[in-house]
Amino acid sequence: xxxxxxxxxxxxVEARPMVLDGPAFDRAYREYAPRLxxxxxxxxxxxxxxxxxxxxxxxxxxxxxxxxxERGALxxxxxxxxxxxxxxxxxGSKRRHLREVRASAGDPLAFDxxxxxxxxxxxxxxxxxxxxxxxxxxxxxxxxxxxxxxxxVAQDTGVPLGTVKSRLAAALRRLHSTLSEGPR
Numbered sequence: 001x002x003x004x005x006x007x008x009x010x011x012x013v014e015a016r017p018m019v020l021d022g023p024a025f026d027r028a029y030r031e032y033a034p035r036l037x038x039x040x041x042x043x044x045x046x047x048x049x050x051x052x053x054x055x056x057x058x059x060x061x062x063x064x065x066x067x068x069x070e071r072g073a074l075x076x077x078x079x080x081x082x083x084x085x086x087x088x089x090x091x092g093s094k095r096r097h098l099r100e101v102r103a104s105a106g107d108p109l110a111f112d113x114x115x116x117x118x119x120x121x122x123x124x125x126x127x128x129x130x131x132x133x134x135x136x137x138x139x140x141x142x143x144x145x146x147x148x149x150x151x152x153v154a155q156d157t158g159v160p161l162g163t164v165k166s167r168l169a170a171a172l173r174r175l176h177s178t179l180s181e182g183p184r
Contacts (some may be wrong), residue, residue, distance in 0.1 A: 023061045032075060036082045041136035042116040043086035049093075052087065057085040096147075103146040139164055 033054060040050035060081065061067055067077055129137055142153045150168065154161040 025058065026076065028078070029058060030079055035075070036078055039079050039082050040086040043083060044090055049089055053086040053089055056089075057081040060085070068145055099146060103142060103148075124179060128175050131178060132171050132174055135159075136167050136174070139167045140171045140175070143168060 036054045036057070037047075038049045041047065044050050044053065057078065058081075061078065066081075067074060071077075093100040129140065132140065138157070139153055142148050142156065143150060146153075148156070150164050151161060153159075154164045157164070159167075
């Protein structure tokens with residue numbers, strides 16, 4: 001059934017099952033992408049992020065076949081999906097930003113004993129990290145707890161990538177040795 005605000009060509013899209021239906025996806029994308037990008041841009045204020053949100057939402061809708069024509073028109077459904085995708089991306093970028101700020105603020109690691117399966121093991125890891133030389137500890141904290149690549153660690157610290165890799169390898173060997181001794 002055609003809606004007043006749906007184009008005649010998209011009424012056929014709404015009537016077909018969507019799972020892996022390439023032509024329907026292409027037609028809906030061509031028709032709705034500009035509107036959907038503007039919804040995502042209003043949330044993210046970033047063109048590339050808005051495009052990613054639209055693409056992710058449409059792939060999820062078409063890949064999972066979540067749209068049901070009997071529940072309403074396609075466009076409002078897609079707008080809701082894109083908005084949710086954009087909000088998820090925004091929340092993720094805020095969490096990443098907060099991690100980066102903590103990492104660069106001199107307190108690169110705030111241990112949360114409740115996040116560990118075993119608080120005793122968390123204390124052992126914390127103690128083992130404290131035994132490392134400062135430059136090795138910094139590489140471990142930035143790479144593993146700061147979720148940075150080694151190239152990003154090298155760029156952040158101004159140290160050559162090879163040196164960062166060497167420090168990481170030495171730190172991991174020391175941690176392995178310290179933690180293999182067993183509980184203290």
